[in-house]
Amino acid sequence: MCSALRAGGVEAVAVLRSRAPECRVVMLTTFDDEEYVVQALGAGAHGYLLKDLPAEELAHAVRLAHAGVTQLDSSVAHHLTTSLSSPGPAQAPAVPLSPRETDILRLVAQGHTNREIAARLYLSEGTVKNHVSHILTRLALRDRTQAALRARDLGLL
Helix, strand or coil, X not given: CCHHHHCCHXXXXXXXXXXXXXXXXXXXXXXXXXXXXXXXXXXXXXXXXXXXXXXXXXXXHHHHHHCCCCEXXXXXXXXXXXXXXXXXCXXXXXXXXXXXXXHHHHHHHCCCCHHHHHHHHCCCHHHHHHHHHHHHHHXXXXXXXXXXXXXXXXCCC
């Protein structure tokens, strides 16, 4: 029996990713705990979703993970964003954005709406909303205005 099958979720992700680095793992769990989310993502998970997710959304998340897009449950993303944007000891370093997220951040900074971005990149508006949420979470930003300012600071404009 594979040792990953006897391990906890985070340990299993780490084992799977070490043995098959190209593997994309989406955590499906009942734990809405910030520390566990950070551990799972740190171990290499490409998504963190809660088990009450409708089947079609889970299937969509798996397809996005396969394409390299990290998926976070909206309540998990909210907890992380709140935690990372609240004053505290030391802020975690920013996670690099995927090429698609970088494109979307650039368009947000140019003042485009989600609908305009979706049309321009041939995506659904919901997918763009997910990307924007992930960008805000990954960069510990509160809103699109902060995202635009960060894009400017990163030289994306």
